[in-house]
Amino acid sequence: MYSELTTPNILKPSERTNPPGFEGSSIGETIKMISGDVNVDKNQVLELKKKKIWEIAYAPAKAIPMQLIMGYFMGNGLQIIPIMMTFNLLISPLKAIFMETGPAFAPFEDTPGLHVEVGTAKFMFIVCQLLNMSIGIYKLYGMGLIPHTESDWLDWKHIVAIKESIVVT
Amino acid sequence: MHSHKLITLVVLLASLVSAVDIGTAFVRDFVKYLTPGFLETEFIASNEFVSLEGEGILTRRKVIGESPEMTIDSELVWAVDLRQFQLLDLLLLKFHVATNEVFVYGPSLSLAVIGLDDGSLISNDKSIGKINWVGSAPGGNVYAATDDGNLLVVNDDGTVRSIDLNHYEKLDPSSSPRFLTVNAIDYIVLDSGHIFKITDSVLPVGHVPGVINVGKSAIVAGNNHVFRISTDGTLTEISHQFLNPTIVTTNDIVDIDGSKLLFYKINDDNTADVVYTKEEIAPISGVHAISNDVNEILVVDLSPSNLKILVLTDYLANALSDTIKEFNIGSSQKFEKSIILSSENTVLTSSIEDSNLFLETINWSTGRQELRAIFKVTVDPKSILIVDKPNVATESLELALLATESSSIFVNWLARTKRHLSAIGKLATSVIVDHRLPTNDDSGLFPEIDFGFDKLVLFFDLNSCRVVAMNTKDGSKEWTTEKFCTASDSQLLGMFIANDDVVVTLEQHVHRFNLHDGLRFGPARFTQYGYTDAIKLKAIEAGRDTWVLRNGKEFTRYGPFDFAGDQIVITNEDNVKLQAYISTKGKFIPTWSFGSSNEKIIKHIGKPEESTTSSIGVVLHDKSVLYKYLYPNTVSVITSNEEGIITFYLLDGVKGEILYTFKHDPKEVLDVDSIEVLMDDNWIIYTYFVFEPRFEQRITVLDLFDNYKNLGGAAVEQVSAFDRDLKITNVSQQAYTYPDRIIKLKSTVTKHGITLKSVIALTENGALVEFPKWVLNSRRVVGRQLTKEDMMSDFRPLQYEPVVPRNTKQILNHKFKVFVDKNGTILTKDTNLESTSVVCYINSYNMFCTIAQPSRSWDVLGSSFDKNKLAITILVLIMAYITSTLLVTKKSLHDSWHDSS
Structure with a gap:
């Protein structure tokens, strides 16, 4: 890791010492040497890119503990702010899935040898967003806003009409 | 100019909002007092009287209105429910009207004193004992005679003072004592002929041989001699043998000789001279003198059917016999209280026939003679109905609303949006084109929204044999039908609304009336005798009604259509058995029965x-x-x-x-x-x-x-x-x-049944109490505290408590006194507002209507709703939006320049 720091490429002073501020032809060489050295360490760059990809993929997961804590403290009361926050919890992951998945990984798309990596990372990104969303769904459930028992569609249930009728005199 | 337009817009927005405020749409409650029937009346002025009505209601009424059809109305000044004294013999009650009080007495009521002005109960002293008679002396003092022959002086506050008359003589309980007032001292004249002076003690004044009549300061004795009490309190006899004298004034006496009236003047030496003789066409059977502050009249009874009035005012002043005015007042045979003399040269006679009050007024200055009547109303309890008032104006907004209300939510929303947009459009046109604000007359713009609070209460008035429709908005009479029966054939089998008509089924005939105006449809249909029930049924044509009459197992169709099948009629047979009949193929066949012999x-x-x-x-x-x-x-x-x-x-x-x-x-x-x-x-x-x-x-x-x-x-x-x-x-x-006795029950009805239900109970003491159903809940928790689960398992669950407490806030008629009886009916009807139900109570005494909102007015803007604040907020938001849009446009333009540079 960080090989340029652990094994620094130390430049030795040349025999002809130039006065400070003078840039001679050796500079070009030095630059050439540096870039030549980086080029040599392509695997390191790839590693870095992979790291970056996974960082992006897991970024939404970092919000999960905070969302859980917030959700817990928000309670299940049907106030406008908690409801809005909960809906935000549902909508922003959805938005992220559709709007951000592509752009977030775009810089890495063209990197050869990372296609599989990017694919899995995208998948993980979506999973993490879905995890976020599930907190929102759970909150809605807790608030009783998700119809899931017959009491939730009681209004659509009916009593049959009886053909016979009575008249009491 | 701009600010002016702005204010206009604010006002308009506010008025738009006000279109849905129904604060003034309904007089929330009223009571309309009816006339249950007069038992006894006493006039205190020519247009005002105190009467005993129905069963134990004492009222003071004012005669109002002049109707060409003889019927007049009366306005209740006050009414006192004497039933509050828990009396057993309400029909035997009597009353006496004095200057400021009404004294009510009867066998089981001792003496109740009621203020004449406001009907307040001044006293009800049971310790006085049984009172036989209460009356006033001419001087104004009130006296009472007890059952055991005591004479009492009754004070204004209802306290009494016994007069020790027993020392001399007991009062005869069967006759009324008679009083004279001379020099502000009262004298009592007993039937035996003994006369006593009443001061702090009782002093005998003298004795006359029997008493026939008493008037002014003179007494007509049994031997037709006249005695006078002079100002010093001594008794003197007039030395003339009369035949049948009547005292007109202290110095004037009228005597009857066959068909002749002899007018006497009394001289200072107690002799009498005939000054004028008047010949009548028929033998005179009696004469009665009546006077007030201004006038003096003589009522002459010529025969049972002819009553004549002689106005003696001018004659007594100038002794000229040709100044006597005379009038025939027709058939009234009643002498005593029923003729009253009013200050406007008017004589009023009143009579009660079959509990209806007839008034005859004769003005001798104008010669105007009027016969008027206040008829009693007898509401047949079987006939009471509440119906929606039929709406003639089909283009009303209400109907437009109802027409769309049945479609889907989306269609409703579209219709509403369209309506609001068109209202705004009209508003804009009104402001821009006409340069004026719309007024309330622009009904197209701000239509009077009828929330369907207007109902009709229909009942069959047994007394007048008519159907009466009363409006539930203010208790006014909407229409009455013609009289269609007599007392002998007014037995009602049933009354109902069928196919939007009022159908009245009497024992012998069936009538059909228009619900709009009470006009008759076609002639009456005569029926055979013996029917016991009129039953409304569903017709075979969908949505139509028909009706049958029943006699035992026989059902005869009288309605316009055949009845549909699968209808079960359940009848009560002599309170022993319920017998059910099922309709099938145009006839009824008996099916199940229920009951046991014991x-x-x-x-x-x-x-x-x-x-x-x-x-x-x-x-x-x-x-x-x-x-x-x-x-x-x-x-x-x-x-x-x-x-x-x-x-x-x-x-x-x-x-x-x-x-x-x-x-x-x-x-x-x-x-x-x-x-x-x-x-x-x-x-x-x-x-x-x-x-x-x-x-x-x-x-x-x-x-x-x-x-x-x-x-x-x-x-x-x-x-x-x-x-x-x-x-x-x-x-x-x-x-x-x-805590109170309940005599009637009814539940509130709303259009869709979303609103909670309330139970309206009528208590014996005249309160219509609204119990929310969640109070009368059978699922209350017994014997433990409510848990969180209990709270979530019902609407407003409560712990079981055997007593439902009296809550004065639940009394719907807290503003009005409502007279109740067993024959009354509580009526409820839904309105176009889901939150609101119209509640009425009607019987022969009164009709009370109000609205009940068991879940409060959740679909109506309350009166506290700040319309102006809302309008201003909307306006501020619009302005903020416009300003910020402008700012944003400006800023983005600026940014564009900045970026490209």
Whole structure:
């Protein structure tokens, strides 16, 4: 890791010492040497890119503990702010899935040898967003806003009409 | 100019909002007092009288209106319900009107004093004893005679002082004592002829041989001699032998000689001279002198059918016989109280015939003679109906709203948006084109929204044999039909609304009237004798009604259409048996019957047709559903056996099966007549008064629950009750007591049944109490604290508490005194506002109407709603939006320049 720091490429002073501020032809060489050295360490760059990809993929997961804590403290009361926050919890992951998945990984798309990596990372990104969303769904459930028992569609249930009728005199 | 437009817009927005405020749409409540029938009246002015009415109501009324058709109206000044004294003999009550008080007395009431001005009860002293007579001396002092022959002086505050007359003589309880007032001292003249002077003590003045008549300061004695009490209190005799004298003034006496009237003047030496003789056409049977501050008249009774009035005012002043004016006042035979003399040269005679009050006024200055009457109203309890007022203006907004209301939510929303947009459009046109604000006359813009509070209460008036329609908005009479029967054939079998007409079925004829105006449709249809019921049925044509008359097992169609099949008519046969008949192929055949020989049927009612329910179940804490048992064809029956033990039965009206039964505790002794039953939604409430173990008003509440297996399904399909098992899964039952006696019950009705239900109970003391159904709940928690689960398992659950407390805030008629009786009916009807139900109570005494909002006014803007603030907020928001849009545009433009540079 960080090989340029652990094994620094130390430049030795040349025999002809130039006065400070003078840039001679050796500079070009030095630059050439540096870039030549980086080029040599392509695997390191790839590693870095992979790291970056996974960082992006897991970024939404970092919000999960905070969302859980917030959700817990928000309670299940049907106030406008908690409801809005909960809906935000549902909508922003959805938005992220559709709007951000592509752009977030775009810089890495063209990197050869990372296609599989990017694919899995995208998948993980979506999973993490879905995890976020599930907190929102759970909150809605807790608030009783998700119809899931017959009491939730009681209004659509009916009593049959009886053909016979009575008249009491 | 801009600011002016801005203010205009704000005002307009505010007025738009006001279009949905119904603060002034309905007089929330009123009572209209009717005339239950006059027993006795006493006029205190020519247009004002005190009367005893109905059963124990003392009123003061003012005669109002002049009607060409003889009938006039009266305005109630005050009324006192004498039934509050718990009297047994209300019809034997009598009253006497003095200067400032009315004194009421009777065999079981000692003496009650009521203020003449306001009807307030001044005193009701039972310790005075039985009073036989109360009267005023000419000087104004009030005296009372007790049953045991004592004379009492009655003070203004109702206290009495006994006069020790017993020392000399007891009063004869069968006759009224007579008084004279001379020099502000009262003298009592007894029938025996003894005369006493009443001061702090009683002093004998003298004796005359028997007493015929008393007037002014003179006495007509039994031997037709006239005696006078002079100013010093001594008794002197006029030395003339009269034939049948009447005292007109202290110095004037009129004597009757066959058909001749002899006018005498009394001289200072107590001799009498005839000054004028008047010959009448017929023998005179009696003469009566009446005077007030201004006038002096003589009522001459010529024969049973002819009554004449002679006005002596001018004659007495100038002794010229040609100044005597005379009038015939016709047939009234009543002499005493019924003729009163008013200050406007008017004589008024009143008479009561069959509890109707007839007034005849004659003005001798103008010669105007009028016969007027206040008729009693006798509401037939079987006939009372409440219906929506038929709307003639079909283009009204209300109908437009109703027309769209039945479609889907989306269509409704579209229609509403369109309506609002067109209103704004009209508003804009009005401002821009006409340069003016719309006024209330622009009905197209701000139409008067009718929320359907306008109902008609119909009843059959037994006294006048007409159907009367009263408006529930203010109690005014909407229309009355013509008189269509006489007292002998006014037996009502039934009255109902069929195909939007009023159908009145009497024992011998059937009549049909227009609901709009009470006009008759066609001639009456005569029926055979012997029918006992008129029954409204569904016709074979969908949505139409028809009716049949029943005589035993015979059903005869009188309605315009054939009746539909599968209709079960349940009849009560002599309170022993319920017999059901089912209609099939145009006839009725007997089906089930219910009853046993040792049980008498006390009450039987079916679930009302107008009952609406929105929610078919109660959601419990675990989100499971407790389904309501909403089978519509249930019949509640309460029977009583020989020991007086009552049993409640719930029957399936179609199959006759017993669905539920509950036998009361044999130790409970109850007033069988007090049982009232109410059915609605999935519950039954019945109330009864028990004598033992303690005097108590009890309320039993039953809530019926189902498992949805039997009654569930799509609403569109029609199934036969015979194909379903209709057993009730679960009945919960609890009983309560209430501090007042309940005599009637009714539940509120709303359009869709979303609003909670309230039970309206009428108590004996005249209060219409609104109990929310959640108070009368059979699922209250017994014997423990409410848990969180309990709280989530019902609407406003409560811990069981046997007493339902009296809550004055629940009394609907708290502003008005309502007179109640057993014949009255509570009526409820839905309005176009789901939150609101119209509630009325009507009987022969009065009609009271109000609105009930069991879930409060959740669909109406309250009066506290700040319309102006709302309008201003909207305006500020619009302005903020416009300003910020401008700013944003400017800024983005600026940014664009900045970026490209």
